[in-house]
Amino acid sequence: MPKSLTHSQQITKFYTLVEQASCRLANHFTPELPRERVLSWLSQNVPKPRLQHILRVEQTAIALAQHHQLAVDKAAQAGLLHDLAKYFEPERLLAMAKAEGLALTEVDLADPHLLHADVSAIVARDEFAVSDPEILAAVRNHTLGQPGMSQLCCVVFLADSLEPGRGTSPELEDIRQACLDNLYQAVLQVCDRTFAHLINHHRLIHPRMVLTRNWALQLSSDLTTPPPKKLNL
Ligand SMILES: [Fe+2]
Ligand SMILES: [Fe+2]
Numbered sequence: 517m518p519k520s521l522t523h524s525q526q527i528t529k530f531y532t533l534v535e536q537a538s539c540r541l542a543n544h545f546t547p548e549l550p551r552e553r554v555l556s557w558l559s560q561n562v563p564k565p566r567l568q569h570i571l572r573v574e575q576t577a578i579a580l581a582q583h584h585q586l587a588v589d590k591a592a593q594a595g596l597l598h599d600l601a602k603y604f605e606p607e608r609l610l611a612m613a614k615a616e617g618l619a620l621t622e623v624d625l626a627d628p629h630l631l632h633a634d635v636s637a638i639v640a641r642d643e644f645a646v647s648d649p650e651i652l653a654a655v656r657n658h659t660l661g662q663p664g665m666s667q668l669c670c671v672v673f674l675a676d677s678l679e680p681g682r683g684t685s686p687e688l689e690d691i692r693q694a695c696l697d698n699l700y701q702a703v704l705q706v707c708d709r710t711f712a713h714l715i716n717h718h719r720l721i722h723p724r725m726v727l728t729r730n731w732a733l734q735l736s737s738d739l740t741t742p743p744p745k746k747l748n749l
Contacts, residue, residue: 523693526693526696526697527689527692527693529696530579530678530692530693530695530696531680531692533579533580533582533583533696534572534575534576534579534679534680536579537575537576537578537579537582538575541574541575541578541592544578544588544589544591544592544593545589545592545593546589548645549593549644549645549646551596553644554596554597554644555567555596557600557643557644558570558596558600561600561603562599562602562603563603566599566602566603568681569599569679569681570595570596570598570599571596572679572680572681573595573596573598573599573672573675573676573679574592574595574596574675575595575679576595576674576675576678576679576680577591577592577594577595577671577672577675578591578592578595580671580674580675580695580699581668581671583696584667584671584699586667586668586671587650587668590648590650590651590654590668591654591668591671591672591675593646593648593651594650594651594654594655594658594668594672595672595675597636597639597640597644597646597651597655598633598636598654598655598658598672598676599632599636599658600635600636600639600640600643600655601631601632601633601635601636601638601639602632602636604632604635606628606629607628608635609628609629609631609632609635610624610625610628610631612631612635612638613628613631613634613635616634616638618631618634621722621723621724623720623721623722623723624722626720627719627720630659630660630722632659633655633656633657633658633659633660634656636655636656636658637652637653637655637656640652640655650666650668650669653665653666653668653669654666654668654669654671654672654673655672657669657672657673658672658673658676659673659676660722660724660725660728661673661703661707661724661725661728661729661731661732662724662727662728663727663728663730663731664731665728667699670699670700670702670703671699673703673706674691674695674699674702674703674706677691677706677709678691678692678695678702678706687705687709688709690705691705691706691709698736700732700735700736701732701736703728703732703736704729704732704733704736707725707728707729707732708729710725711725711729
């Protein structure tokens with residue numbers, strides 16, 4: 517029977533999987549959606565540091581999808597497309613969300629930047645003719661999640677928070693370890709970490725993320741892994 521990995525071995529495994537995912541990145545794209553075309557668009561619409569983040573999210577999403585035996589091509593594409601609208605002005609985000617008929621909450625109106633995930637999915641569809649509902653959902657849910665979201669959505673949601681450029685705090689490393697064992701447990705931990713940050717900075721919490729957190733908690737409640745460490749609020 518194989519020996520289970522220690523905490524630090526599991527974290528090392530996370531970084532190894534992400535590193536290995538750098539091979540043949542372009543192979544996950546199609547003639548209809550060439551990776552180069554998306555990169556060219558991004559280079560005109562997002563600053564360089566953000567582009568580096570996007571590339572690391574793509575790579576991390578590939579690694580997690582491979583590890584959990586999910587659709588790697590879809591994870592790669594959603595990873596590369598996830599922040600298309602990151603630098604759109606608040607007025608543009610609101611206008612596009614309204615034109616799409618999205619139901620806006622008071623939190624969206626107070627902080628339209630939160631709409632960049634939904635709007636990135638609109639841009640993916642309209643600018644790059646992406647029609648795959650799983651890819652579009654993974655882009656749409658990368659910031660706030662969504663109760664009942666697919667494992668592919670969980671992978672992109674987690675890749676956005678856990679890509680290696682996000683830092684190496686013990687909390688983040690704990691989540692990197694958790695995401696290899698159970699995606700839902702890791703989603704729960706990301707939500708809890710985000711809430712702690714928002715509460716500490718006296719900021720609004722989006723109701724959709726509360727729903728995502730409750731959903732992830734229920735799915736992860738029968739895990740054999742211990743609950744995450746208590747957060748300092
Ligand atoms: Fe984002
Ligand atoms: Fe991102």
